[in-house]
Amino acid sequence: MKILHLDLKPAGEDYIELRFFVDNPNQYKSRSLPLAEIADLVKKAEEGYHTYLPEDYVTTGQKLYHWLDGSDRFLQGLIDKYWRETNQILSYLN
Numbered sequence: 001m002k003i004l005h006l007d008l009k010p011a012g013e014d015y016i017e018l019r020f021f022v023d024n025p026n027q028y029k030s031r032s033l034p035l036a037e038i039a040d041l042v043k044k045a046e047e048g049y050h051t052y053l054p055e056d057y058v059t060t061g062q063k064l065y066h067w068l069d070g071s072d073r074f075l076q077g078l079i080d081k082y083w084r085e086t087n088q089i090l091s092y093l094n
Contacts, residue, residue, distance in 0.1 A: 002082045006068070018068060020078070031074070038067050 002022050011017040014035055021028040035042065041063055069075040 002085065004078055004082060022082070031070070033067065033070075038063065 005021050005025065007019040007028070009017045009019065011032055016033045016035060017030050018033055019028040019030045041060060044060075065075070
């Protein structure tokens with residue numbers, strides 16, 4: 001089974017570099033993400049994320065996923081690609 005690895009690294013004060021790879025961490029691809037798009041989430045985290053209600057965690061997770069995914073839905077495309085490959089392998093084995 002393939003595992004999609006994600007790694008976030010600071011890239012200056014205004015951006016985060018999202019690095020992703022499947023098999024070899026030395027063969028990663030990356031994209032730059034603006035922190036301004038999730039400024040409200042960063043502010044909440046700095047104020048004390050542990051004080052939120054559980055439903056806030058779901059909303060926060062969804063916002064972070066959509067931020068990582070981007071308007072081009074690249075992350076969902078990677079997930080779909082490897083999901084299909086895994087299912088094809090599992091179907092073949094059954």
